[in-house]
Amino acid sequence: MNINEIRAQFPTLHREVNGKPLVYFDNGATSQKPQSVIDRITQYYTDENANIHRGVHTLSQEATSNYESARKTIQDYIGASSEVEIIFTKGTTDSINLVAHSFGELMQAGDEVVISAMEHHSNIVPWQMLCEKKDCKLKILPMNEQGELLLDELDQLLTDRTKLVAVTHISNSLGTINDVDEIIRKAHNVGAKVLIDGAQSVQHLDVDVGKLDCDFYAFSGHKLFGPTGVGILYGKRELLEQMPPYQGGGDMIKEVTLEKTTYNTLPHKFEAGTPNIAGGIGLGAAFEFLSKLDMSALVEHEQDLLDYATEQLEKIDGLKIYGTAKTKTSVVSFLIEGTHPYDVGTLLDKLGIAVRTGHHCTQPVMQFYNIPGTIRASFAFYNTREEIDRMIAALDRIIPMLKD
Amino acid sequence: MDTITEKEEAIIDEFSIYDDWMDKYEYIIELGKDLPLIDDDQKTEDKLIKGCQSRVWLSAEKRDGKMKYTADSDAIITKGIIALLIRVLNNEKPEDIAKAELRFIKAIGLQEHLSPTRSNGLVSMVKQMKMNALKQVS
Ligand SMILES: Cc1ncc(COP(=O)(O)O)c(C=O)c1O
Numbered sequence: 001m002n003i004n005e006i007r008a009q010f011p012t013l014h015r016e017v018n019g020k021p022l023v024y025f026d027n028g029a030t031s032q033k034p035q036s037v038i039d040r041i042t043q044y045y046t047d048e049n050a051n052i053h054r055g056v057h058t059l060s061q062e063a064t065s066n067y068e069s070a071r072k073t074i075q076d077y078i079g080a081s082s083e084v085e086i087i088f089t090k091g092t093t094d095s096i097n098l099v100a101h102s103f104g105e106l107m108q109a110g111d112e113v114v115i116s117a118m119e120h121h122s123n124i125v126p127w128q129m130l131c132e133k134k135d136c137k138l139k140i141l142p143m144n145e146q147g148e149l150l151l152d153e154l155d156q157l158l159t160d161r162t163k164l165v166a167v168t169h170i171s172n173s174l175g176t177i178n179d180v181d182e183i184i185r186k187a188h189n190v191g192a193k194v195l196i197d198g199a200q201s202v203q204h205l206d207v208d209v210g211k212l213d214c215d216f217y218a219f220s221g222h223k224l225f226g227p228t229g230v231g232i233l234y235g236k237r238e239l240l241e242q243m244p245p246y247q248g249g250g251d252m253i254k255e256v257t258l259e260k261t262t263y264n265t266l267p268h269k270f271e272a273g274t275p276n277i278a279g280g281i282g283l284g285a286a287f288e289f290l291s292k293l294d295m296s297a298l299v300e301h302e303q304d305l306l307d308y309a310t311e312q313l314e315k316i317d318g319l320k321i322y323g324t325a326k327t328k329t330s331v332v333s334f335l336i337e338g339t340h341p342y343d344v345g346t347l348l349d350k351l352g353i354a355v356r357t358g359h360h361c362t363q364p365v366m367q368f369y370n371i372p373g374t375i376r377a378s379f380a381f382y383n384t385r386e387e388i389d390r391m392i393a394a395l396d397r398i399i400p401m402l403k404d
Numbered sequence: 405m406d407t408i409t410e411k412e413e414a415i416i417d418e419f420s421i422y423d424d425w426m427d428k429y430e431y432i433i434e435l436g437k438d439l440p441l442i443d444d445d446q447k448t449e450d451k452l453i454k455g456c457q458s459r460v461w462l463s464a465e466k467r468d469g470k471m472k473y474t475a476d477s478d479a480i481i482t483k484g485i486i487a488l489l490i491r492v493l494n495n496e497k498p499e500d501i502a503k504a505e506l507r508f509i510k511a512i513g514l515q516e517h518l519s520p521t522r523s524n525g526l527v528s529m530v531k532q533m534k535m536n537a538l539k540q541v542s
Contacts, residue, residue, distance in 0.1 A: 340458060343481045346429075350426060373457070401430055401433055
């Protein structure tokens with residue numbers, strides 16, 4: 001596996017920032033895009049632009065067929081059993097809100113939702129809003145100091161009132177890979193449905209929703225080398241059939257009279273209005289790009305980056321890593337004694353190194369460790385050991401400047 | 405030229421010798437370290453300006469017709485920039501502060517730190533400093 005050949009396909013990786021070659025370690029926030037995805041979007045707007053699902057003319061037919069074939073590509077890649085189970089959304093946040101709204105409509109007062117202590121705000125707030133509106137109860141699965149969920153405690157949290165368990169596959173601030181198989185098994189034992197927040201997962205793991213047997217799986221295109229503003233909600237067909245629509249409008253209807261509307265079939269029932277056509281087609285191109293790669297070799301490479309970065313960072317005096325779970329993806333969150341993450345992030349940027357600082361939209365995780373935020377380096381398979389060396393050298397230079 | 409503008413010119417002059425970013429930041433950090441701190445027990449909620457990335461405390465009063473500011477931040481670069489703002493605005497008349505444009509920030513290449521998206525509390529701090537001064541005008 002030649003990483004340089006892969007890097008060569010990502011134009012942004014070759015620019016300079018503040019006069020230095022860019023080291024992009026903010027992949028947890030969003031990934032860079034390969035030329036094939038950029039070209040596919042350009043081609044759509046250059047040659048193929050038309051609205052879909054509503055024209056007899058050739059251009060519209062072509063656009064519809066390209067959009068629908070992207071859906072099929074994604075279905076095959078993530079192992080869904082039918083393309084009607086693949087709903088195009090704006091992203092993970094939108095997918096989760098869709099479930100909170102439409103699945104939420106099936107819930108009664110007194111029903112329960114379980115989330116974990118390491119969720120992104122996107123997988124907390126929609127459930128708080130739902131529980132408030134429906135008078136349901138929100139329960140929290142706790143974690144330990146290493147940032148691992150206490151799965152034994154799940155047994156106590158699950159009751160016959162538990163309707164949904166919503167947990168992240170991979171923590172964006174700690175890097176923990178959760179044992180979602182076990183969570184899904186336990187939840188199904190009490191008849192609860194399971195939503196997995198896969199925002200950080202499809203780009204790092206071989207995800208097969210069929211094998212997982214989860215009921216919903218949500219992710220964003222922009223974190224897996226696709227465009228922004230498009231994402232996916234996978235849902236089991238029979239469940240999606242039972243759920244009422246999310247938004248009303250064009251495309252999601254079968255027949256509208258001024259008195260009453262009958263709804264379209266899946267997946268269109270959940271796709272009101274003109275969708276992000278270029279985004280969907282671009283996302284399809286991102287999955288085609290992914291399917292040409294040797295994912296297992298790349299996962300190994302990412303693990304090597306994680307191990308190497310962890311080992312090098314731990315040599316730095318006063319540096320503490322947050323998130324030391326046994327199974328982790330290539331994310332390292334850390335703090336350096338006597339320095340503020342804002343200062344470290346600002347100076348790293350001046351040296352061309354992009355990391356994220358702050359709470360990473362997981363304030364409860366920061367509250368758990370009683371810290372204001374962390375510095376987070378999150379790697380993709382196009383990153384290299386040499387780039388980690390540059391970050392370490394930069395830290396060696398910065399830390400003495402910041403300490404008294 | 406009023407004294408605020410003079411002080412701004414002096415800062416622009418000082419910064420003109422740095423062509424390397426790191427040297428410039430080294431200097432800002434030193435300024436941050438020199439800034440008189442607000443005692444921890446004085447860092448009360450009412451003085452706190454919340455930013456998402458770093459926090460700022462600001463205290464202001466008027467003595468002998470001039471504004472007196474002290475401030476602090478948990479981030480040292482933010483604190484260094486505060487030191488510059490205080491140097492320019494301290495001991496000035498409220499009416500001059502209220503209309504100060506603070507062009508030096510851009511001139512020395514630090515405007516990114518005063519961008520609202522940076523959420524480090526600095527934009528709100530400048531606003532607050534001017535509000536404090538304005539209250540004293542009338
Ligand atoms: C774990 C997790 N969940 C949800 C989200 C929200 O994704 P988006 O902002 O693309 O909707 C993110 C992205 O930051 C994430 O990391």
